[in-house]
Amino acid sequence: MMEYDLIAAVASPEGRGAISVIRMSGKGCFEALDKVFFAKNKLPSAERAPREMLMGKIYAGERLLDEGMCAVFRKPASYTGEDAAELFCHGGRVVTSEILSALLTAGCRLARGGEFTERAFLNGKLTLAAAEAVEEIVDANNPLYVSTAAANLSGRFGERIRAIRSDLLDAAAHYAACLDYADEGVEPPDPERIEKLLIGADKELKELRKGCLAGKMIREGAPVAIVGRTNSGKSTFLNYVLGYERAIVTEYAGTTRDVIEESVTLPGGVVRFIDTAGFREADDPVERIGIEKSREMLSRAEACVVLFDGSAEMGEEDLLTARAVEEEKSRRGELKILKAVNKTDKELKNDYAALLPEEKTYFISAETGEGMDELLHALGEAVSGGVTDADAVTNLRHRDVILRASEVLSATETDRKRGMTDDVIWSGIISACEILGEITGDTAKEDMIERIFENFCVGK
């Protein structure tokens, strides 16, 4: 294990809080700590039991700064794999930064962002993929994202990639054996078997691509347009949804987050609501621009909630709204539409069965919450595309790899069907393996050559 210089940094968020955490790691960690933290039991850090929280006093030279707790970690049993310590002091910008400067005076260097995780990686405590997932957990701005990143960490994703790659390697090895041992009686690749392997791999990659899309939704939230005429209850609907989300968030004890824009977490997916101006006949050029804008918003949405006012009669604006949604759906072939008749707490005057007749109607009251559970579950499912959290690929590098591999493989399969020569098909398969190797950390060529000798009787 490499021994790196001593670093320290405030690990808790900047600003006022109940407790601040200062982390340190590296060569001479305990000596430096002993210049600043004096434990009640008077034992020097190097002799204290690891991972035990001890009360003590924190000094800058002669000056008492604070009273706090401290735990030491001895290499290699620490996050970074080095001697490390965590110091818990009272929250507060001034006291925290004074303790940090005391540690810097005692021989620490201020850590760069991510340096602790980098060391954990360099010291073999984390794989690259795991290190990347940690980065994402820290970056994550919503609870679902955290659980997805954790699933990537657990290796399920890696296993899926390895399985695809292994199938492709089989196919590549078959081509290699046949082409490199042209004169030695190796059976040519069985087209049916190759097709099965390639199509299987391509299908699995496409599944993962769906996961990528879901991952993007999880990372950024799926855009959902709310359309409906004025007074159909869009604001009430939004307010209700925001309250609904807070209820969910409380399930994750201790997590609080800022509600940014209209982004909310639903069971199944994160949603970013786009409010639209509405669809009306308009002569006024300014209003026309607003309507164009609504259309554009609709075109960017993954799903669309259409609100109708059940307590009122159908109006021209309802008709235009429904038409705009239908047009958008036929333009792209598919659009998830959630048709809701609002205000069931009032007397129902119209069920809007005539509009968007193919869609299921949800009867809701955004005011009382009636029917909202069902609608929001359906919405969550619509934006996640049936992909569970564990299948979502949130890591940007992984997404890039999957997209590239999938593209190469699709092109290769097309070439194969068109009757392109084996050399080109073979190279395509190897390219896909190479790309996937960027995640699994393997080299296609070596693995393929190994497989030739394992599986084929070749050689003069």
Place this chain on the structure above:
Amino acid sequence: MAIIKYQAGEYEAAVIGLGHAGIEAALALARLGVETLAFTINLDSVGNMPCNPAIGGTAKGHLVRELDALGGEMGKAADDCCIEYRMLNRGKGPAVYSLRGQIDRVKYRERMKGTLEKEKHLHIVQAEVVSLETEDGKVTSVTTRAGAVYKVKACVICTGTYLEGKVIMGELSYESGPDGLFPSRGLSASLAETGHTLRRFKTGTPPRINRNTVDFSRMEVQEGDKDIEPFSFSTTEKKENKAVCHLVYTNAETHRIIRENLDRSPLFSGAIEGIGPRYCPSIEDKVVRFADKERHQLFVEPMGLNTDELYLQGFSSSMPEEIQLRMLHSLEGMEHAHVQRSAYAIEYDCVDPRELYPTLESKLISGLYGAGQFNGSSGYEEAAVQGFVAGVNAARKIKGQEAFVLLREDGYIGTLIDDLTDKGTNEPYRMMTSRSEYRLFNRQDNADQRLMGVGHDLGLVSDETYEAMLEKYRVVDKEIRRLETTGAKPDEEIFRDIAERTGGNVNKGVKLADLLRRPGITYEELASLDPERPSLPHAVTEEAEIAIKYDGYIKREREKVEKVKRLSIRTLPEDMDYMSVATLRLEARQKLQKIRPKTIGEASRISGVSPADISVLLLYTKESKDEHYDR
């Protein structure tokens, strides 16, 4: 009695061994004007083929063409002595076409000996070099068994399987070179003294049998090509096939005999310590490892036109002679076959090629070069290209010129040498198309375009040959432009046929090149749609056809080359202690520590160093003030 040494003379360079590596090394040196002395244990075995009587094959055919483009001799000699040509993998795509030829081995030896004898600046001598002398880390002289001491500035070692050679056949083993020739003894000690790591590799060869005792009527015939393409770009005369090969298969009885006698095989009893090649397994190895396979294909190859001796490819063995006979007689048509030479395994000393620079000069001793099996490779063609590179570099060093290094992206020769010197090898290394990343561009058909300019610059390709190549590709370019701009002559029937075969309508006014781009459509079959077509040599139309058909794929590959180049220039710290980097897998740590690559590119090519390990190295080489780094 002690041998009394004498000063026998002074040469600029010595070549030890005149097999396929030694020949190319000696010729390259002499042709570059270096006074060269080349040693062989037996002058009648110059350019001997102790195994297959064949040159070329998959990837090996590429090597021969590349060597020919650079100005080597092997391709020309092969054309002079070839008795059956076959282009392998026809129909599988131009990247994997490979030429293979059956060679009259006696004629080949004579052809090569004559060529060496006629070469100005080259002197060949039958003598065994037993030691090598150095001073201040430089080669100074070589000494023969007879005590002759020759002062030299450079020395190329091409000892093949002779170096401390040991033949093994069942329980029998004895010191010997191949084909009953003397082994080379003593030289290994000199090499070890100078700090080189010597290893033991093993290879094997099948029995040779008398044609008159074989019943061919029960075997499949394998004919040569109708349209012959020669090995050398400068061979212009028309070639013809003069012999055929036959196919025969092992059977349940053969396998039973092998299984029942495995305890007598030195491979399984542990008598063989050398590491054998996986791609060249003995028949007993194949039967054991692929127990499910009911039969194995064997080839019966002629050894020459003036001999009735046959080579039985695929039947290499180190079983005792008695068992070999029983195995052979169990084959259909071979029941009464008379064996003229038994199969055997041979062990020999070789160097760890990671102790060599890509110029094939030793990192430990200046002026000392290695080539061929001595460097851990296997095969005549692999040996020849290394001999050439070593010879050229020895000559350039003597003349104070810049080193000559071929890179992976330059072709198969560059790939082979990079693999050997950078990654090393755990078994005799055979070239395969699998080993090249740039197969679609580095083809055997365009080796002249890729490398003849290099050979010309080296001074080993004549102006005339070089000019002819340039002219050939001018014509190719012209033909490509013509195909791109000429519309196909409308012919409803043919258009419909093409549309059906390739999917997608063929419209009037379609350009010939667009039709050629469709899979399965050949230049030849477009003749009737191309009435203005000029009469061009096959070599030209082939290039035009490939350039059009594979343009997109070749471009993609070239982009990959550029990307690799960008990455490979990142340097690694010289004092890096890889063993202490826990994130690197153990194998990677050990290899990096041993090889100490200078750049990320070199590191990435070491076998056992994975892309994940490279990510770690990239982190290390990252400057500490990297502003983009904000994890």
